[in-house]
Amino acid sequence: MLPTNIIAKFRGSLLACTALLGMSSVTIAGDAPSVLDIQHWETEQGAQVYFYPTSNLPMVDIRVSFDAGSARDPEALEGTAALVSAMLTEGSDGQSASTMAYRFAELGAEISTGVGSENASVRLRSLSQSQYLNPAVSLFNKTLSAPNFAADTFEREQRQQLQSISARQQSPRALAIDALREVMFAGHPYAHPTTGTVESVERITLEDVQDFYQRYYVAANADVVIVGDVDRNQAEALADSVLAGLPAGQAAPALPEVSGLAESFVKHVPFPSEQSTVFVAYNGIARQHEDYFPLYVGNHIFGGGGFASRLNAELRQKRGLAYSVSSFLMPMRAGGVYAMSIQTRNDAVKEAVALMQTQLQAFIDQGPEAEELKDAIANITGGFPLRLDSNSKITGQIGALAFYGLPLDYFDQYVDHIRAVDSTAIQAAFAKHIDLDEVAVIVVGPEAPEQP
Incomplete structure (x- = not known):
């Protein structure tokens, strides 16, 4: 266990710096942020590097992201990507997890990992002096390049992942999301939960974890983002x-395109509760699609803008059918969902x-009203600087x-894209x-819905 005086000392220092200097590294002019002068280059090993210098806080944030999310899980071994991510911070270069954590804390540095459907990331935050x-980056490098992958650690993380899967079974929202992915991405690597299933995780071996790491945690499969108080040479x-x-x-190959729904579909997940969690979903777009901005703004008006949205x-407000109702885009690299x-x-x-279906039909037929569009654009552009107000x-x-x-x-x-x-x-x-005509209705609750 880490000494509380060390943790308090460095966390207190960082909080004080944040309060005094502020975390914003973007100058706001009017209601839009100034240019983020992002610098980009490729390393000799093929990694893509993105650098944005800041000087108002003596901190550096480094994020290394690999195309190593759960979409890369081997068949029948779903949950492997999540296990690899979890084990990266469980000891490196022959040193235990507690020793590595202690050394990061001594330097006032923080390390974290994350994994999703599409990628896995490892992040470092350090003082820039x-x-x-330098020693924080050395420790960070060992985390990435020399994880221990000890047998006892693997068994512990495997048990914890199984417990996490069991916990998801108690959450109707989690069950609905898993069912949504299963239906909308059927037959695609996006279809399974990031943590896998009980059956698949129980099949994973330590050798599977090591094989996955060796295939996907390579330089040519990595993006490196550096933001902070360093210059180009230092970066x-x-x-x-x-x-x-x-x-x-080698970089991971492109995933196949999502085929999407070809006909309407109903899926009921039994769950004992007084309320039902419902998704009504349609085929969507990939994140890179040229129609992303009109769909994004339109969704803000229709159901993504909180209490001001049409659905709400x-x-x-009019019928009292729910406290919260919304719509959202789920755009990914190989396809997406609108729900x-x-x-x-x-x-x-x-x-x-x-x-909900009637309202969506009316929105498609009539489009938004002028005042709705004006308010949505003002809300989106007004809130945009808040998405860039810290190095993190x-x-x-x-x-x-x-x-x-x-x-x-x-x-x-x-x-400009939003305003256009x-x-x-x-x-x-x-x-x-x-x-x-191609809709999936997902209901998590005690009663099955009717076929749409």
């Missing part, structure tokens, strides 16, 4: 130091589903830009991409 940054040296010891390898007005979501009384499921947020946003292959000037053009959306573009995009 060389006496802290280049940091990128090389972070990746040292990793083989060049019609189903919550509406509601939690409602069991006896109101049929009415709620019909009303900038690191995450650049990481997404890198993974989805968006242009380097994406953030500079973002507000008009009612005609929204109506055309919704009519083009959302086929109301």
